[in-house]
Structure formats: structure tokens, C-alpha cells
């Protein structure tokens with residue numbers, strides 16, 4: 001692609017009531033380390049959910065509203081593996097079934113709260129907020145880089161953002177923003193100068209950018225530890241509906257990295273699982289893992305501090321300023337569309353896949369709605 005003009009397209013803003021996220025998908029709900037034997041409320045895809053770890057280690061996910069008078073169950077407490085409502089003492093087991101009612105022996109068989117399918121994998125707790133009958137473990141996103149074995153990183157950082165989750169997908173699928181948003185750190189003119197390819201499958205879209213024979217940015221120069229020009233790569237893959245994995249790194253120029261031999265270089269991966277909380281807020285589970293200097297704990301810490309730090313000057317802080325301002329602007333100007341450039345090609349594929357999942361879901365629920 002050579003001309004922004006050629007591929008510019010008008011995208012009309014969706015009406016407010018149009019769903020922006022599919023429900024029939026696995027979404028990261030929490031890092032594993034966040035969920036203990038305690039009630040943890042979280043809003044996932046517009047649903048109020050309470051999570052807790054049972055005594056056998058498995059994670060339970062219940063609707064966070066008591067069957068009786070809807071008090072959030074997270075305001076109650078755990079009694080073994082059961083949840084006691086903090087208002088009138090109804091007790092629910094991890095399967096959502098009521099096991100105790102105060103001042104009566106007979107338990108109404110319909111007294112239950114909804115439960116959600118949960119899978120704990122790759123150091124994350126994943127939830128399926130849609131139809132449980134469709135929850136297929138084979139559709140879990142691939143996040144294996146976070147398993148803590150071959151790739152090393154802190155394990156997981158959580159952020160809550162006031163923006164549509166798709167804005168983060170857009171942000172990660174187009175790293176030309178680094179040149180402007182992250183000028184002075186990972187930004188580099190070569191990113192905007194380099195051409196890129198976009199490929200896709202049914203559920204993934206990949207943006208591949210090689211920057212050959214360039215000066216390495218400071219982070220990569222330091223970690224490569226070899227003087228001279230480098231070949232730099234950014235291979236960013238979206239997995240529908242909301243996971244992005246970025247394979248990034250550098251190798252000394254001409255040592256065959258582009259052809260598949262990265263042995264002379266240094267390689268990292270940023271891992272992003274982005275989960276809608278509501279249409280305008282989201283959860284962002286982030287990590288950066290690497291295969292170099294794996295025992296260097298100070299480096300692990302410094303990578304996290306580069307992302308977010310007490311001074312609010314980390315890379316993440318720079319992104320969040322843009323993303324939340326963008327969300328406010330969308331709400332201020334609901335009739336203004338987005339326009340697309342060549343650089344948006346990867347994000348457009350991601351959005352097409354999200355739209356297709358939404359259309360499938362609307363079609364599946366249409367007969368049921370018509371029959372009501």
C-alpha cells in the first residue's frame with residue numbers, strides 16, 4: 001500500500017445501543033495471582049461477576065447479585081467454599097445453588113444465581129460471559145508466552161481504563177504511534193518509514209514490520225550489547241476478540257533474523273489481554289516477557305517501571321492519556337466518524353473480526369428473540 005488516499009474509508013460511529021463486544025468468547029477476567037480465597041467483584045462485558053478461589057484451588061465465578069434482593073454477593077463473605085449473602089444470610093455454593101435460607105427449612109429449588117464457565121490458563125483466569133453451552137476450551141486465546149518457563153517476565157500487570165476496549169486494540173495493531181506518543185523512548189522514525197504486511201486467518205490478524213539496517217533504539221541497544229546497526233522486527237498478532245501479542249526484537253544487521261535465525265539477537269513479547277467492562281471502560285492485562293537475560297530481576301523490574309511508574313511517566317501512562325482523551329472525544333462528538341489510513345490496516349482486520357463475531361451472535365439470538 002502506498003497511498004493513504006487509496007485506502008481511506010469512512011467508518012460511521014455505531015449507535016450507542018449497538019453491542020461493541022461479543023459475549024460468546026473467552027475473556028481474561030483476572031490474573032491468577034489476583035484471585036484468592038476471598039470475594040472479588042469485577043464487571044466483565046457488562047455483567048457483574050464475583051470471583052473467588054475455592055479451597056481445592058479452582059476458581060468460581062458467580063453473578064454478583066443475590067437471588068433474594070439482589071445485594072451484590074461480594075458484600076457478603078465466604079463460608080468454606082460457599083458464599084453467604086451479607087443482607088439476610090442466604091448461602092450459595094460454587095455452582096450457584098442456594099444451600100441455606102434463614103428461618104425456613106425448605107429451600108426454593110429456583111433459588112440460584114448464574115455461574116460462568118471459567119478456565120485458568122497462562123496465569124490468567126478466563127471467563128465465558130455468553131451462552132455456557134457454547135463455551136469451547138479450544139477457542140481459548142493462545143497466551144502461552146506468559147507461562148513463566150521459556151519466556152520470563154513479571155507475570156502480569158492490571159490496569160482499568162476508561163475507554164472502549166477496541167481503542168486499545170487499534171493502538172497495539174498500529175505501532176507507528178510509538179514515534180509520536182512514545183517519542184524519546186521506544187519511538188523511532190524508522191517505524192513510520194518502514195513498510196509492513198498484514199495477513200489474517202479466520203480469528204487472527206498479523207501486522208509484520210521489518211526495519212532493516214537501522215540504529216537500535218536505546219532499550220534494544222542496551223540489551224543486545226553489540227555495537228552497530230540492527231535489523232528490528234515488530235510482528236503483532238490480534239486474536240479475536242481482544243488479545244494482542246507482539247513479537248518484537250533486534251539482531252545485528254544481516255545476521256538472518258528476517259530469514260528465521262534470531263540466534264544473534266534479542267527477542268521479547270508484549271502480551272495484552274483486553275476485556276470490556278462496559279462499552280466505554282475496560283480491563284487491560286499486560287506483560288512483557290523476554291528470552292534474554294532471564295535471571296536479571298533488576299531488568300524485569302525496570303521493564304515494568306518503564307511501562308508504569310510512580311511519576312506517571314511510563315509508556316502506559318502515555319498511552320492511557322491518549323486512549324482516555326480519545327474516548328472522551330468520541331462521546332463529545334458522537335456523530336463524527338473515524339477515517340482510516342494505510343497504517344490502520346491491521347486494526348481494520350481486527351475490527352472486521354469483532355464485527356463478524358457480533359453479527360454471528362445477533363443472528364444466533366434472533367430466532368430466540370422472535371419467539372419471545
Ligand code: FES
Pocket residue numbers: 066067068069070071085086087088089090
Ligand atoms: S438480599 Fe441476599 S439474602 Fe436477602
Ligand SMILES: [Fe+2]
Pocket residue numbers: 171177178181182315319
Ligand atoms: Fe503505546
